Amino acid sequence: MLMADAFVVRSLDEVRFWSRIMKEHSLFLKLGFRCEDTQLIQEANNFYSLFEQIEGRANAFSENTDPRQIIVFNTEVHTAASHIWAFKRKVLGLILTCKLPGANNFPLLVDHVSREANYFRNRLADLNNGKLEPIADAIIDENVFFLKIMADHAKFISHLLDPSERKLVEQARDFSHDFDTLLWQAQDLSSMRPQSQTQPLLTQFLDQNRVSVVSLRDFKKTARELIEACRIKSIIHPLLADHVFREAERFLEIIDMFERHLQGDRSYNINDLH
Numbered sequence: 001m002l003m004a005d006a007f008v009v010r011s012l013d014e015v016r017f018w019s020r021i022m023k024e025h026s027l028f029l030k031l032g033f034r035c036e037d038t039q040l041i042q043e044a045n046n047f048y049s050l051f052e053q054i055e056g057r058a059n060a061f062s063e064n065t066d067p068r069q070i071i072v073f074n075t076e077v078h079t080a081a082s083h084i085w086a087f088k089r090k091v092l093g094l095i096l097t098c099k100l101p102g103a104n105n106f107p108l109l110v111d112h113v114s115r116e117a118n119y120f121r122n123r124l125a126d127l128n129n130g131k132l133e134p135i136a137d138a139i140i141d142e143n144v145f146f147l148k149i150m151a152d153h154a155k156f157i158s159h160l161l162d163p164s165e166r167k168l169v170e171q172a173r174d175f176s177h178d179f180d181t182l183l184w185q186a187q188d189l190s191s192m193r194p195q196s197q198t199q200p201l202l203t204q205f206l207d208q209n210r211v212s213v214v215s216l217r218d219f220k221k222t223a224r225e226l227i228e229a230c231r232i233k234s235i236i237h238p239l240l241a242d243h244v245f246r247e248a249e250r251f252l253e254i255i256d257m258f259e260r261h262l263q264g265d266r267s268y269n270i271n272d273l274h
Contacts, residue, residue, distance in 0.1 A: 008063050011070050011127050015058040015077055017250060018120040022084055023051035024243050025113040029091065031237065032105035040091065047084050054080060074124045081121035088114035106159070112152045119145060136197035139258045143209055144186045146251040150216055151179035153244045157223065160240075162233035168223070175216050182209055203262055210255050217248035 030044035054077055061070065092110040094100050126132070133141065158172035189196045189205060224241035226232045 007067050008070050014123050019051045019055040034103050071128055074128050078121050078124040081117050085117035139202050140190045147183040147186055160236045178212050206255055206259050213251050220245040
């Protein structure tokens with residue numbers, strides 16, 4: 001089991017980050033529905049309110065909160081995450097069976113946000129059950145997940161920029177190719193387990209991923225600033241630009257934690273961030 005204080009800190013960090021992400025997913029999905037999709041719009045609004053409440057409750061807790069209270073809270077949030085996951089998969093099914101013609105949610109985007117909901121609920125279940133993956137497995141699994149997320153982001157950006165923004169579209173496509181390649185490499189490393197889980201290989205794996213994530217993070221930051229200043233042509237919501245930037249920052253924090261652990265920095269408690 002995790003130490004009590006580490007369990008509380010980790011749980012609150014996960015809920016604070018991902019409940020905001022789920023809240024914003026609800027908004028983005030709503031904006032992509034057609035005017036006549038009133039039931040789906042209402043469901044999205046309900047999820048927005050639900051995760052806004054969860055976010056507020058998470059921010060009201062502190063690291064000194066009784067772990068038993070956090071276990072109950074995590075269970076409630078897990079249920080909410082499961083429900084929004086089911087909603088997202090329902091929407092994906094409607095899109096793929098052509099029951100929402102003219103709507104503006106890409107199937108890959110809906111699949112993407114459902115994968116994040118599934119990740120969130122699994123993290124909560126693992127925390128409540130006191131389960132932590134061995135560090136070598138966690139390094140590979142977290143990178144496989146987030147590399148796919150980053151590759152998706154690059155694809156969304158390239159498709160939501162105005163086609164006349166040729167240079168930015170080209171840059172986004174280059175990032176998409178780069179992260180697809182990194183993802184394939186990560187999947188290869190995964191399939192070679194456990195023999196591939198040596199410190200030199202995992203260190204190189206993280207180093208290589210970090211370079212690309214930093215570049216993509218900086219590209220997203222620039223795009224966010226340009227969108228907020230109305231200096232480029234796109235249909236990207238300013239909040240979406242900030243949303244994908246924050247997820248890149250999250251990935252970098254996770255890479256930092258893994259790198260410091262591999263370097264033997266035991267003062268950096270692995271339970272505090274994973």
